[in-house]
Amino acid sequence: QVVLMQSGPEVKEPGASVKISCQVSDDTFFKSYMTWVRQAPGQGLEWMGWISPKNGDRNFAPRVQDRVSLTTDTYTKTVYMELRDLRYNDTAVYYCARGTRLSWLGPWGPGTLVTVSS
Amino acid sequence: QSALTQPASVSGSPGQSVTIPCTGTSNDIGSVHNSVSWYQQYPGQAPRLILFDVDIRPSGVSARFSGSKSVNTASLTISDLQAADEADYYCCSFTRIVLFGGGTKVTVL
Secondary structure, three states: OOOOEEEOOOOOOOOEEEEEEEEEOHHHHHHEEEEEEEOOOOOEEEEEEEOOOOOOOOOEOOOOOOEEEEEOOOOOOOOEEEEEEOOHHHEEEEEEEEOOOEEEEEEEEEOEEEEEEO | OOOOOOOOOOOOOOOOOOEEEOOOOOOOOOOOOEEEEEEEEEOOOEEEEEEEEOEEEEOOOOEEEEEEEEHHHHHEEEEOOOOHHOOOEEEEEEEEOEEEEOOEEEEOO
C-alpha cells in the first residue's frame, strides 16, 4: 500500500519562502500527477497545483501561480512545493496527494502545517 | 474558476439517508472531460477518497456511500447513516484544473 510522507511543520515570517517535501513509497510516483492542496484553519480545501514526475508537465491554480514552484527528485521519489513571498493568509496545512489519470486524489499525505507569523 | 457549491451542513438521524449536492458549471461538473470525486475528512486528519469517476468506490469504502451526476450537479448519498459518518465531505472536479466544493458538515442527530 502506497504511503506519502511529508516534511515537518514550518514557521516563517511574511515575505519569506517555504519549501516542503512529499516522498512516495513506491513506483506509482512515476505514473501520478502529484498534487498539492492546502487548508487554512477552519476552512475548506484549496487546490494549488500538480506536477507529472514522468514528463514534468505541471499546472497551477491562478491564485498562487506567480508564487509557487513544483519540482521532483526521481531518485528519491520526492516532490517539492515552494511557496514564495509568504503572507499571513498562507497559514494552512499543506497536503500532497497522488493524482491518478487527472481524475482522483488518493492517498493523501498527513499534511504539513505552515505558519506565517512575525 | 469559482469553487463548486455545496451546502454548509446536512443532518440526519441514524438509519436515515442524506444527500449532498455539488453544483458546478458546464466547464467542470458538466464537462464530458470531467471526473468527479468525493472526499471524507475527520477533524485533524487528511481527506480520504470515498468515490471517484462519479460513482465508483475504492476498495474498503462502505457500499452505503453512492454517487450520481445530472448535468452540472453531482451528488453524494449516504445511506443507513451511522455515527461514524459524522465528518466533512468535499466534492472535487478534476481535469487540468482542480476545483473543490466548499465542504459539507454531516451531523448525525
